[in-house]
Amino acid sequence: MCTSIIYTAGDSYFGRNLDLEISFGEEVVVTPRDYEFKFRKMKSLSHHYAITGMATVQDGYPLYFDGANEEGLGMAGLNFDGPCHYFPEDSEKDNVTPFEFIPYVLGQCKNVSEAKEMIKNLNLVNINFSEKFPLSPLHWLIADKSGDSIVVESTKKGLNVYDNPVGVLTNNPEFPQQLNNLSNYQSVSPAQPTNTIAPGAKLELYSRGLGTHMLPGGMDSESRFVKETFTKMHAPKGKDELENITNYFHLLHAVEQQKGLDEVAPNTFEYTIYSDGVDLTTGTFYYTTYENNQINAVKLDQSKLDSSELLTYPLQTKQTIHYQA
Numbered sequence: 130m131c132t133s134i135i136y137t138a139g140d141s142y143f144g145r146n147l148d149l150e151i152s153f154g155e156e157v158v159v160t161p162r163d164y165e166f167k168f169r170k171m172k173s174l175s176h177h178y179a180i181t182g183m184a185t186v187q188d189g190y191p192l193y194f195d196g197a198n199e200e201g202l203g204m205a206g207l208n209f210d211g212p213c214h215y216f217p218e219d220s221e222k223d224n225v226t227p228f229e230f231i232p233y234v235l236g237q238c239k240n241v242s243e244a245k246e247m248i249k250n251l252n253l254v255n256i257n258f259s260e261k262f263p264l265s266p267l268h269w270l271i272a273d274k275s276g277d278s279i280v281v282e283s284t285k286k287g288l289n290v291y292d293n294p295v296g297v298l299t300n301n302p303e304f305p306q307q308l309n310n311l312s313n314y315q316s317v318s319p320a321q322p323t324n325t326i327a328p329g330a331k332l333e334l335y336s337r338g339l340g341t342h343m344l345p346g347g348m349d350s351e352s353r354f355v356k357e358t359f360t361k362m363h364a365p366k367g368k369d370e371l372e373n374i375t376n377y378f379h380l381l382h383a384v385e386q387q388k389g390l391d392e393v394a395p396n397t398f399e400y401t402i403y404s405d406g407v408d409l410t411t412g413t414f415y416y417t418t419y420e421n422n423q424i425n426a427v428k429l430d431q432s433k434l435d436s437s438e439l440l441t442y443p444l445q446t447k448q449t450i451h452y453q454a
């Protein structure tokens with residue numbers, strides 16, 4: 130499972146938890162403006178916006194899991210196994226494969242409204258990257274530095290684009306159903322409840338936080354969607370970058386999956402391999418990993434963006450403890 134969010138507090142911060150039982154050798158990858166993006170069915174892009182994100186580089190190609198461009202548009206792919214359906218090539222449309230979707234959009238669009246326009250004529254075509262890396266069933270959260278976001282889902286109905294009023298995406302079911310399910314939790318509140326169940330009966334407020342008593346806490350995608358929406362919608366806004374990025378990681382870690390809790394095969398557990406976030410104004414890319422929950426960062430270096438060579442930064446997975454004398 131995975132969770133992706135856009136959190137606006139002065140700047141906007143966009144990223145995700147990557148929850149899985151295996152790693153694909155992902156690292157922080159900056160694609161500079163002159164790296165040539167070759168597409169299977171579309172004309173290649175020899176000059177485009179620079180992209181920073183988490184990717185695995187295969188045959189010299191950055192297979193992005195999530196990332197953002199230098200204009201402040203971010204995009205993350207999350208598992209959508211079941212409802213997801215990709216289509217054969219359609220000669221009337223722009224045929225982009227799912228593994229090209231992130232570079233195609235982030236390479237060319239500045240914000241959500243440009244992305245929406247571009248997606249109007251798009252067909253997510255069912256072509257594998259390779260035998261070793263077949264298609265993944267994904268849906269995407271796309272968000273920009275204004276805080277706007279949309280969800281893109283390719284199902285048997287076609288390519289669906291939904292405005293996202295909460296700026297959160299997890300996994301199944303389809304997005305409209307996830308939103309609809311929030312109705313069941315409208316009474317969840319940071320405040321102590323008033324007694325509406327048995328007016329007149331004396332009910333003790335025996336604990337703080339009783340307004341959150343009905344908040345789900347499971348690993349499943351519906352529970353995470355509700356919990357993350359509540360947590361993010363009530364998040365404080367910090368006074369500077371340090372406070373904001375600290376808040377941001379608290380939001381993602383609120384739905385992180387600890388090892389041992391989500392068994393996907395006998396004795397194999399899905400867990401939060403990494404959490405990441407880009408400041409969509411400065412382009413600084415932050416991340417934590419399961420082993421190392423100190424915040425690490427890669428700053429966007431403008432002097433390196435007019436090049437054609439990928440820049441890669443291996444994940445720092447060693448925990449550092451701040452010992453005090």
Ligand SMILES: C[C@H](CCC(=O)NCCS(=O)(=O)O)[C@H]1CC[C@H]2[C@@H]3[C@H](O)C[C@@H]4C[C@H](O)CC[C@]4(C)[C@H]3C[C@H](O)[C@]12C
Pocket residue numbers: 130131147148149153185192193194195206207208209210228257258262263264265266267300399
């Ligand atoms: C599985 C990952 C999403 C995490 C997630 O939602 N897990 C939940 C699993 S489940 O619901 O509980 O079953 C997705 C996110 C990005 C995906 C990767 C990226 O799309 C990049 C390439 C694309 C290639 O086609 C396949 C390998 C791959 C390297 C993908 C492997 C995998 O599908 C990733 C890593």
